[in-house]
Amino acid sequence: MTVVPEGDIAGLMSAEAAFEAVEATFAAMSRRSAYNFPVIREAIGHADALYGFKSGFDRDALALGLKSGGYWPGNAARGLTNHQSTVILFDADTGRVKALVGGNLLTALRTAAASAVSIKHLARPDAKVLGMVGAGHQSAFQMRAACAQRDFDKVVGWNLHPEMLSRLSDTAGELGLPFEAVSLDELGAQADVIITITSSFDPILKAGQIRPGTHLACMGTDTRGKQEVEAALLTRATVFTDEIAQSVSIGEAQHAVAAGLLAESDVAEIGAVINGTHPGRRSAEEITLFDGTGVGLQDLAVAAKVVELAEARGVAQKIPF
Structure with missing residues (x-):
């Protein structure tokens, strides 16, 4: 399994790469070659937190997995980001765990990429x-x-x-x-x-x-x-x-x-x-x-891209699982 910790994301993933990944994902969704599974998002009754899962599958990119996380409004007082998330990717051929990727910065990048895609095509x-x-x-x-x-x-x-x-x-x-x-x-x-x-x-x-x-x-x-x-x-x-x-x-x-x-x-x-x-x-x-x-497919797309970049640069952490 490949692990890309949160602290490594900034040195690997660019806004440009996020934009390309998200634009391609939206296109695949409209072609019906990629689809999201139902979202689970709940108030957990502790720390005023919202917690949930977003997941999906892109048949063309073979991106399968989920993002788990949510919003903890008290985190700022702890010196932490209020939004906390982690992406897990699975091998579409076998179902085995493929990668564990820090999702906080990626969430910000993919969200910004989505609005930028809309500006490119609609403004x-x-x-x-x-x-x-x-x-x-x-x-x-x-x-x-x-x-x-x-x-x-x-x-x-x-x-x-x-x-x-x-x-x-x-x-x-x-x-x-x-x-x-x-x-x-x-x-x-x-x-x-x-x-x-x-x-x-x-x-x-x-x-x-x-x-x-x-x-x-x-x-x-x-x-x-x-x-x-x-x-x-x-x-x-x-x-x-x-x-x-x-x-x-x-x-x-x-x-x-x-x-x-x-x-x-x-x-x-x-x-x-x-x-x-x-x-x-x-x-x-x-x-x-x-x-x-x-959508979950956005998270899978940017996570898959950062794993690709980490492996290409020889900085991916590999652990048996």
């Missing part, structure tokens, strides 16, 4: 202002990945706790971009692309705050009850997602569907746009929204 080519809603740990990964897809000249941001906006300001500075802290009204008025990356259970952005031509990547809603944008916003937008079943049950679309504002058939797969079976954005005035729920 207007002339998008110049990036809006960020949320300034938590993953926001920096999101901003960097987004800026690799469009030639932004400014970043605007909002966070429930303004004292955390320094993360966005610092990351924009690293990218050579000016940053402005703004109200939600102003963010919607300025931004051509908006990324929401929060753990909110109440809608933050309202339908009336979004102007025509905007692309939104809503990346924080992955559990029943979570919500980052008003349900009515989805009726103004053309909605895309990683996996439709997750979008309408635990993703951002769950609220619009429950309210009767949106049908499951109204949600399209981002993989169909990648494969050319859906036209994607049809006009410069269209609002597009990507509901990034996070």
Whole structure:
């Protein structure tokens, strides 16, 4: 069995490699050559933690396995990342354990890659202002990945706790971009692309705050009850997602569907746009929204890639199991 510890991931996996792996995964899902198994995600009644499993199988890549982990809100006080996860890969031919891979950094990279894939395929080519809603740990990964897809000249941001906006300001500075802290009204008025990356259970952005031509990547809603944008916003937008079943049950679309504002058939797969079976954005005035729920196949794809890189560089740890 190959072991790639969490501490080795940063030296092996790049944002570019994560992007390629996730884009290929979404395409495979839309071709029906890869599929996810039902998600298990539960509050465990201890430490306010959410814990679960995401798993799946890609027949083309022979990627089989699961990611186990969740969210421990008290970890920051312990000097640990709130999101904790581990990926286990299995040999698709025999069922034997193939690899154990640290999943914390990979989760951040694959989540940012997903929104970046949506920006590549759905945002207007002339998008110049990036809006960020949320300034938590993953926001920096999101901003960097987004800026690799469009030639932004400014970043605007909002966070429930303004004292955390320094993360966005610092990351924009690293990218050579000016940053402005703004109200939600102003963010919607300025931004051509908006990324929401929060753990909110109440809608933050309202339908009336979004102007025509905007692309939104809503990346924080992955559990029943979570919500980052008003349900009515989805009726103004053309909605895309990683996996439709997750979008309408635990993703951002769950609220619009429950309210009767949106049908499951109204949600399209981002993989169909990648494969050319859906036209994607049809006009410069269209609002597009990507509901990034996070699928197990993303985790398997980036974990398999990091194992490949570790073995190619001769740094993979091999243990009998």
